[in-house]
Amino acid sequence: MTPLLERLGALVHQSVRDDAARHGLLPIHVLVLGYLARANRYSDLPIAIAEYFGITRGTVSQSLAVLEGKGLLVKEPDERHGRRIHLRMTRAGRAVLNDSWTQRIEQELTSLAPGAAALEESLHGVLVTLQRLNGRRPFGVCSQCAHFLREPRGARCGLTGEALATEQTLKICREWTAAAGEAA
Known part of the structure; x- marks a missing residue:
């Protein structure tokens, strides 16, 4: 490997x-x-x-x-x-x-549709391990964060209390924290 x-x-x-x-x-x-x-x-x-x-x-x-x-x-x-x-x-x-x-690699990876999710999950595991071993912040997608709150009128960050535009929830955040039961 x-x-x-x-x-x-x-x-x-x-x-x-x-x-x-x-x-x-x-x-x-x-x-x-x-x-x-x-x-x-x-x-x-x-x-x-x-x-x-x-x-x-x-x-x-x-x-x-x-x-x-x-x-x-x-x-x-x-x-x-x-x-x-x-x-x-x-x-x-x-x-x-x-x-x-x-852009080029994204196009190639999306062409692997049936195996793309498993590949992404495996690579995420490697990333988490390397971040932990090197003492690095995890950074993750906002909507997958423990602080992410979905509300009737949209989304809000539970850490800052600020409303989140949909576009922002799809991007990476330095304040990201793994949800309970997930690996960082």
């Missing part, structure tokens, strides 16, 4: 390098854009990027400066939380991702 994971990791890494080079970027820049495409409003923060990738705040700051300078993202102040900055991809940033390895 280890050689298989090593090979998969190497191929993903090479694909990210190739995508980045096509756009005059470094691999971390493409990874940050991919992350932002999947992050909800609790996770589109510089600190969340550092936690997700296990990199320093300085590396995040430098990467964001490059992406902002190339017009691939913008920084927006949080209306409720003082100095907090949210990161939003621009149309140009989304265009970089539209031709990325993540």
Whole structure:
């Protein structure tokens, strides 16, 4: 199993390098854009990027400066939380991702329809194990979180008490916690 994971990791890494080079970027820049495409409003923060990738705040700051300078993202102040900055991809940033390895692999994986669920479950198990062994935050899909509350008028985060737009509930969240009886 280890050689298989090593090979998969190497191929993903090479694909990210190739995508980045096509756009005059470094691999971390493409990874940050991919992350932002999947992050909800609790996770589109510089600190969340550092936690997700296990990199320093300085590396995040430098990467964001490059992406902002190339017009691939913008920084927006949080209306409720003082100095907090949210990161939003621009149309140009989304265009970089539209031709990325993540799009290509997603298409291939969805063609495995009968076995896709089992494959995803197996890979999730590997991810959970690696996160636990490395002491990393789990990050998970908002609607699958222990804090997620479905209400007659929509959804709400039980941790923050804030209403959640449907779009946000489908994205990853840094505050995610496994529901009782589930593995993180």
